[in-house]
Amino acid sequence: MKKIIFLFSVFVFGLGISANAAWYEGRPNSFAPLVKKVKAAVVNISTTKKVKRPANRFPRSPFGEMDPFEEFRKFFENQVPREEEQHSLGTGFIINKDGDILTNNHVVGEADEILVKLFDGRKFKASVVGRDERSDMAVIKIKSKEDLPFATLGNSDLMEPGDWVVAVGNPFGFEQTVTVGVVSAKGRVIQDSRSPFAKFIQTDASINPGNSGGPLFNAGGEVIGINTMIYGMGTGIGFAIPINLAKEAVPQLISKGSVTRGWLGVQIQQMTPELAESYGLKQEQGALIGGVLPGSPADQSGLKRGDIVLEYDGKKVEEPFDLSAYVASSAVGKTIKLKVLRQGKEQTIEAKVGKRPEEGAIREEKPQTPKEQATSDALGLSVRDITPEDAKKLNLPSTHTGVIVDQVQPGSSAEDHDVREGDLLLEINGVGINSAEDYVREAKKLSKGSLARLLIGRGSMTIYVAFRI
Incomplete structure (x- = not known):
């Protein structure tokens, strides 16, 4: 028996040596051949940016206006701002024989002058062909009489x-x-x-x-x-x-010269363990839709708040970032298929990708509401009905119904999960809250250890928050 164990140990040990030997033999002895092959396509980039600085300031005379040189001091201080040059360095690589070079936008984006130095020492002035701040990429170009090496x-x-x-x-x-x-x-x-x-x-x-x-x-x-x-x-x-x-x-x-990105018009958020449990999911997956912008491609396709996007055109959505990236890289006008979970059932929805609006076109505002004394409940919240004055301050229709969070009890689960004073409370566990009476009724159904999923309105966004009481 001992002999068998010994032989088995030697066999396993031998496998380990064999695996290590295979790795050792497969490793590169040197990267020099690779570097010789690629280095001609790599370029050095130096940039110059002209900036204006305030004119030099001189110390005031202790004699004030009585000093005969005071007028000279004022004269020189009021001169036009001086101009200085800022220099920075970066890298890029040639991507075609015509001299297009890919680099970061933050390397060349604000430059007034761009100088490119090739591996063989030749220098060229470069111009910006296109740049995109949101991907931090830019393409610059140099002109050469002969074809250039490229990566x-x-x-x-x-x-x-x-x-x-x-x-x-x-x-x-x-x-x-x-x-x-x-x-x-x-x-x-x-x-x-x-x-x-x-x-x-x-x-x-x-x-x-x-x-x-x-x-x-x-x-x-x-x-x-x-x-x-x-x-x-x-x-x-x-x-x-x-x-x-x-x-x-x-x-x-x-x-x-720029990048056009796709857009659906949904507000999405990360699934938390509590949110996943409230929707009956075994794991935190997908992108939860917290809001759908009126008139957006998502709205027109029938996507709804509370839907969980599981797949985008056959690609799995593990987290909200995936959905954002997939949509952004989609061609405007393309029809895509979304697999969503709605009220516990999977369904497929087709949507036509729109063009992403300019930055700042959709902005978030934080509502300001007055504070009043009230008593917190099991949720750790005190709320009140929305008044016409509230609706006006929050840019809501005068007929809008619902409740405002007046106070959040310190140390409560609601506070721990970032429910804030001034939030609009729209739903509790999928039930719409249109009045303080509705809120009291639904809150009474909850007790210590209960799972609560709240739909919150905050500025221009709606978000889901889930926690145990």
């Missing part, structure tokens, strides 16, 4: 954590710097990033200021990302925009 764009969807990657760029002005690492993670959503529709590739290949806009290559020498940001200095955490997102935007940037 091959790969498929970022094929990359997996652990795959080798190579970054080539201009960090701190050190030209053609090569760093190597792996894909640390995929699908990173970075809040408040310059590219809100991107799920970033995370890498430990060293990225520093000046690398922005540069390529992230796979082991085959194809660009799979645009190096864009870092998480602190020296952390080994960098992020790149997936090249598949760029491949969707670049044709529009070249042809018309």
Whole structure:
């Protein structure tokens, strides 16, 4: 028996050695051949921006107006503002033989002058062909008498954590710097990033200021990302925009100088464990529709508040970000199919994608309501009926019915889940609340440990909040 166990242990140990040996033999001995293949397409970008500064100010004389030089001081201070130049560095890569170069918008977006230096030392003045702030991408162009070397764009969807990657760029002005690492993670959503529709590739290949806009290559020498940001200095955490997102935007940037995005007109929110439970879901999945804008494509298609979007044109919606990204990348006018969960039943709805309005066209306002003393209940809320004066302040129809949250009890579950004073309370567990009487009736049905799902109106938005009492 001992002999069998020993032989089995040797066999397993041998498998481990075999797997490690296979990995060891498959690793690249050097990335030099890859770098030689791709570096000619990588360019250094230096920009100049002219800014106006206030004229120099001089200290006032202790003698005030009696000082004979006071008029001279005023004269020089009132001169026109002085003009200064700001310089910055970045990276880009040529994407076709005609000299179109892909980079980050934050590298060239505000520049008055753009200078591109090629690998062989040649320098060209560049012009902006198109740029898009919301994806942080831009295309600039240089003119050359001969065809230029260009990078091959790969498929970022094929990359997996652990795959080798190579970054080539201009960090701190050190030209053609090569760093190597792996894909640390995929699908990173970075809040408040310059590219809100991107799920970033995370890498430990060293990225520093000046690398922005540069390529992230796979082991085959194809660009799979645009190096864009870092998480602190020296952390080994960098992020790149997936090249598949760029491949969707670049044709529009070249042809018309901007990117047109799709739009449905829904307000969506993240599923929480409590919300998922209230809808009978076993896991937090999909995008919950908190509101549908009147007259929007979503409204015209029949989508309703409370629907949970599970799929978009056959692609699974794991979280709200997925839906936003899918819609934004869809062609305006395209008819798509949405799989939604409505009142516990799945159904398919067709919608025609519209054009996303300009930023600021739809704004959110925070309502202001007076506070009055009242007694909280099981929900930890005190509410009152909406008056005509309230409706006017909140830009609601004078006939609008409902209740306003007057107070939120400190330490209550409602406070913990961000229910606020001034919110409109529209539903409790799917039952419409049109008056304080309705509210009292529904609140009495709840007790300690009950699951409550509230529909809240806040500014121009409606959102769902769920919690246990």
